[in-house]
Amino acid sequence: MTSAGMLRSGVEMPLNYSIDREQRLIFTEGSGVITDADVIALKEKLLRDPASAEAIGQLSDLRLIERLAVTTAGVHAMVRHDEKNEQARARRLAIVATEDVVFGMARMYQLLGGRENNGVGVFRGLDEALQWLKAAD
Numbered sequence: 001m002t003s004a005g006m007l008r009s010g011v012e013m014p015l016n017y018s019i020d021r022e023q024r025l026i027f028t029e030g031s032g033v034i035t036d037a038d039v040i041a042l043k044e045k046l047l048r049d050p051a052s053a054e055a056i057g058q059l060s061d062l063r064l065i066e067r068l069a070v071t072t073a074g075v076h077a078m079v080r081h082d083e084k085n086e087q088a089r090a091r092r093l094a095i096v097a098t099e100d101v102v103f104g105m106a107r108m109y110q111l112l113g114g115r116e117n118n119g120v121g122v123f124r125g126l127d128e129a130l131q132w133l134k135a136a137d
Helices: 036-048 050-054 072-084 086-090 100-112 126-135
Strands: 006-008 015-020 025-035 057-069 092-096 120-123
Touching (some): 036 086, 092 126, 100 120
Parallel strands (some): 057 092
Antiparallel strands (some): 006 015, 015 025
């Protein structure tokens, strides 16, 4: 997924990202086992990455997750993290999840954050998620 306009996050971890500067989108991909700490670490890494400040949307593809070890307390911590960071709140987030448990936790995050109307969308398919993100432009 790397191209001239894309930046990669570096070392491969359970959650990795690339930034498409032309589309002003962050693409996140999860694989393997994902924990609360993994998600918070990604959020912190994005805040420290100056290229992410220009992004207006984020697509989080969670279709390759083998096991979700995210807790309800972890989802609450993610919401609190976002509440403290204007950059995270300002960006639309489309989450793609095909597994029911992952989809359900993503919906919990969406609802607890109060962003279900326009800030966070949870989808089963990648195309639908991309269309939703691009409709905001």
